[in-house]
Amino acid sequence: MNIRPEANIYDLSKPGRTTAVLPALDTPKTAIPAKLRRENLNLPEIDEETLARHFTRLSQKNYSVDSCFYPLGSCTMKYNPKVNEVAAAQPGWLGAHPLAGEEFCQGSLELIYKLQDMLAKIGGFSACSLQPAAGAHGELSGVLMIRAYHVSRGDTKRTKMLIPDSAHGTNPASSAMAGFTVVTIPSDSDGGVDMKALKEALAGDAGKEVAGLMITNPNTLGLFEKNIEEIAKLVHEAGGLVYGDGANLNALTGVLRPADVGIDVMHFNLHKTFSTPHGGGGPGSGMIGANKKLQDFLPGPIVVMKGERYGLEQPAKSIGHVKAFYGNFGVMTRAYTYLRMLGAAGLRAVAENAVLNANYMKVLIEKNYTLKYPRRCMHEFVASGDVAEGIKTIDIAKGLIDAGFHPPTIYFPLIVNEAIMIEPTETESKETMDEFADAMAKLAAEAKSNPAALHAAPVTTPVGRLDEVAAARQPVLSYTGRK
Amino acid sequence: MPFIANTDKDREEMLKTIGVKSVDDLFADIPAAHRFPKLNLPKPLSEPEVLKEVEAMAAKNLTANNSAWFLGAGAYDHFIPAIVPQMAGRGEFLTAYTPYEPEVSQGTLQAIFEYESMAGELLGVEVMNASHYDVATALAEAVIMAHRVGPSRPRVLIPAALHPEYKAVLATYLAPISSLKVEEYEGEPGKAKLGDDVACLVMAYPEFTGEIRDIGAGSENAHKAGALAIVQADPMMCAILKSPGELGADIVVAEGQSLGNPMNYGGPFLGMMGTSEKLMRRMPGRIVGEAYDHEGRKGYVLTLSAREQHIRREKAVSNICSNEGLTMLQTCIYLAAMGRQGMQAAAELCWNKAHYAASLIGKLPGYAVQNKNFFEEFTVKTPVAAEKIATKLSRKGIVPGFPVSRYDKKRPDELIVCVTEMRSKDEIELLASSLKEAAK
Numbered sequence: 001m002n003i004r005p006e007a008n009i010y011d012l013s014k015p016g017r018t019t020a021v022l023p024a025l026d027t028p029k030t031a032i033p034a035k036l037r038r039e040n041l042n043l044p045e046i047d048e049e050t051l052a053r054h055f056t057r058l059s060q061k062n063y064s065v066d067s068c069f070y071p072l073g074s075c076t077m078k079y080n081p082k083v084n085e086v087a088a089a090q091p092g093w094l095g096a097h098p099l100a101g102e103e104f105c106q107g108s109l110e111l112i113y114k115l116q117d118m119l120a121k122i123g124g125f126s127a128c129s130l131q132p133a134a135g136a137h138g139e140l141s142g143v144l145m146i147r148a149y150h151v152s153r154g155d156t157k158r159t160k161m162l163i164p165d166s167a168h169g170t171n172p173a174s175s176a177m178a179g180f181t182v183v184t185i186p187s188d189s190d191g192g193v194d195m196k197a198l199k200e201a202l203a204g205d206a207g208k209e210v211a212g213l214m215i216t217n218p219n220t221l222g223l224f225e226k227n228i229e230e231i232a233k234l235v236h237e238a239g240g241l242v243y244g245d246g247a248n249l250n251a252l253t254g255v256l257r258p259a260d261v262g263i264d265v266m267h268f269n270l271h272k273t274f275s276t277p278h279g280g281g282g283p284g285s286g287m288i289g290a291n292k293k294l295q296d297f298l299p300g301p302i303v304v305m306k307g308e309r310y311g312l313e314q315p316a317k318s319i320g321h322v323k324a325f326y327g328n329f330g331v332m333t334r335a336y337t338y339l340r341m342l343g344a345a346g347l348r349a350v351a352e353n354a355v356l357n358a359n360y361m362k363v364l365i366e367k368n369y370t371l372k373y374p375r376r377c378m379h380e381f382v383a384s385g386d387v388a389e390g391i392k393t394i395d396i397a398k399g400l401i402d403a404g405f406h407p408p409t410i411y412f413p414l415i416v417n418e419a420i421m422i423e424p425t426e427t428e429s430k431e432t433m434d435e436f437a438d439a440m441a442k443l444a445a446e447a448k449s450n451p452a453a454l455h456a457a458p459v460t461t462p463v464g465r466l467d468e469v470a471a472a473r474q475p476v477l478s479y480t481g482r483k
Numbered sequence: 484m485p486f487i488a489n490t491d492k493d494r495e496e497m498l499k500t501i502g503v504k505s506v507d508d509l510f511a512d513i514p515a516a517h518r519f520p521k522l523n524l525p526k527p528l529s530e531p532e533v534l535k536e537v538e539a540m541a542a543k544n545l546t547a548n549n550s551a552w553f554l555g556a557g558a559y560d561h562f563i564p565a566i567v568p569q570m571a572g573r574g575e576f577l578t579a580y581t582p583y584e585p586e587v588s589q590g591t592l593q594a595i596f597e598y599e600s601m602a603g604e605l606l607g608v609e610v611m612n613a614s615h616y617d618v619a620t621a622l623a624e625a626v627i628m629a630h631r632v633g634p635s636r637p638r639v640l641i642p643a644a645l646h647p648e649y650k651a652v653l654a655t656y657l658a659p660i661s662s663l664k665v666e667e668y669e670g671e672p673g674k675a676k677l678g679d680d681v682a683c684l685v686m687a688y689p690e691f692t693g694e695i696r697d698i699g700a701g702s703e704n705a706h707k708a709g710a711l712a713i714v715q716a717d718p719m720m721c722a723i724l725k726s727p728g729e730l731g732a733d734i735v736v737a738e739g740q741s742l743g744n745p746m747n748y749g750g751p752f753l754g755m756m757g758t759s760e761k762l763m764r765r766m767p768g769r770i771v772g773e774a775y776d777h778e779g780r781k782g783y784v785l786t787l788s789a790r791e792q793h794i795r796r797e798k799a800v801s802n803i804c805s806n807e808g809l810t811m812l813q814t815c816i817y818l819a820a821m822g823r824q825g826m827q828a829a830a831e832l833c834w835n836k837a838h839y840a841a842s843l844i845g846k847l848p849g850y851a852v853q854n855k856n857f858f859e860e861f862t863v864k865t866p867v868a869a870e871k872i873a874t875k876l877s878r879k880g881i882v883p884g885f886p887v888s889r890y891d892k893k894r895p896d897e898l899i900v901c902v903t904e905m906r907s908k909d910e911i912e913l914l915a916s917s918l919k920e921a922a923k
Binding site: 001005006008009010013017018019020022023025026027028029030032033036037038041042043044045046048051052054055056058059060061062063064065066067070072075077078079080081083085086087089090091092093094095096097098099100101103104105106107108110111118121122124133134135136137139140144147168169170172173174175176177178179182223224226228229252254255256257260261269271275277278279280281282283284286299319320321322323324325326327328329330331333336337339340341342343344345346347348349350352353355356357359360363364376378397398401406407409412426427428429430432458461462463464465466467468470471472475476477478479480481 | 484485486487488489493494496497498500501502503506509510511512513514517518519520521522523524525526527528529530533534536537538540541542543544545546547548549552554556557558560562564566568569570572573574575576577578579580581582583584585586587588589590591593594596597599600601603604605609610611613614616617618619620627646648649651652654655656658659660661695721722723724725726729745746747748749750751752760763769770771772773774775776777778780781782783784786787788789791792793794795796797798799801802803804805806807808809810811812816818819820821822823824825826827828829831832834835836838839856873874877882885889904907908911
């Protein structure tokens, strides 16, 4: 890791320097009216060598999947095969325009059509839309579909969305954006949905106000909801629909089609399960799949066959467009490449090895850390980091950084005290997991023998723990914003 | 198996450590009736096979790389310096997650801070966020933000000539907010009829037709009514024409695809959003700010997080989580690579070439340019159906623009022509002669 301070891009600027080499003007000039013309443009002026070193050095201040183990729970930081990048960089993809007309975009339409087909089959859904650009965007689409479904039946009283307390924050936020009131369902002692609380929320008149349930399965504890069929049945009997959050689909590829156990509509994260890189925050792709009951409400357009040709079509009762054009095509090309190389057997191997790796890791970690829900996990599990007096999860996380690992997800899910959520993914080797578990064991020992050292971690990084409270109190959000 | 490190021997050892006989035992919680379904997927391909298949599919597209390209309408063929994808494609950027652990994410965080600085300068706003999915979703979220600022104001005014895709996305996002009514206004935003019941006045800079309206007068109009001025801008144009911030915008959104990102059949794009310090705590999206460690070393962190879903859940200002990080990084590198001179030069090339094209087309029999003020895109009245012209010429490798009838059947004779810095004089003259030919 590069620990040397790197100047701000503006501090590297010197008037008269430039990187871009543009063609000279070969047409007559037209004057720009003074009332429209801008006076100043304060952008940096930098030569290409300086620029290349700046961004190379910045990149070296990141931990990444390419450089180290990155067991960020619920984020599925699997290795992203390089062939995906080559496949996505074809000039025929990059230069294609969304409005050039169907006749002239048959290549892009074919890829989307084939990807839609494979993803629908993996989920057991009758149709899907690749328009949503991220997981939360898929969620919003899905809950808008649930809303539109009820409204289309004249059932306008269904204003509540049930969400387990273990859910990602995006679930309640997406529901609120779609106009629903969120009803939180607690978890039971086994880490699953509390069936008694669910039944109460669905009983009598209260049940008539329930639009649906959003469920993540496996849930954010890494546990499979064993009662999923019963849960879906209860929601359906009350007139509600079941939304599946596909954040944790990596445990189920080729193992279970979510539609088979009663999920009506669901998003998949192509940037998690289907190996497209996270890019420091995105872009993602939040494909949304639906069963027969909901498929006409999908956002679109989606790609269909029109005779011999591929074409675009808006589903009959569509909630509309959730994004301009057809989705993050550059993410789809990567996911397509990955799926074509895996096939059905490869997909099942993904889930099998993801679950095997997580359970192996769990056995090693359990030796030193407590688990609130010690039952067999799926693709991830949640431990607690408070291994010694005065030591918190954050200290373990920062200690891991000095050991050369990206920390797992911490302080989530909210229902586990001092949570530390570990997801190894299927691409990691046994050796890497052994090294990580070994580091975790050493940190547990250090927590008792030398807690001060852990409180001071990390010490191998460009900066130590940053004062986030002060940063939010008097925010400096741009170079010129510095007072 | 592809992309899996475990050997059979590894698996055996791991199963032994776990204390189960087989991998199947790990899936005992899955309902038996549905466990391990047969998936009817195409048989797997090797790496050379899959590349061959993908290359063949990609080659079926007509693209800006293999034809004379005058189509914009929301996706633009601009020059991307080689350094942009080369740097953004580094594995350390590409395969990192959202920078939740700041000590090991300073590369991504500093790049976001630099993007916020440069993009804020270009658009003329004090505070930028780290991106939305595209400008359409950014605009929808900007309107929702205005609604939160003025919840008792039920009217939202948008230009009739807003991009139809952005209108459609706005309608989807606002559908659940029954108290809000969207109204369209024609022409100058300064003349739109407002009142104290208006939450925001949305302006397009330029409009879908390419027309540049008086944003300054529009902002004044909005502020007089106590409404927020929201501007959807072409960021490339802002390099040479007054920035939306300078013209009084309270919230600016822009499509950052033009700035260093390929058209890629419509995504990933970059939804840029910025606002004032006064309104920043109501803005959705991730924001990066400076911070210091206990030794006084400067670094960068995600800040003002109390707005966001992972903290506030259903009370968050938006549900956005994953954004368009990598396209934002491309734009960051692009803005630095182009710099002040490069941005101005590219925008001036667009301006001059587009105006040259308009002067040639305006002289063609039966054709008439509709715009008073435009940047790189203008609308042409065509003597025969624009769709016919577009299809005919596209088949010859000349993509003459966007027939408005693809969105609005009632407007068959309008073609929106876009000329960027990528088009040569020869191509522009070829377009003009081809349009003349196509009208016969």
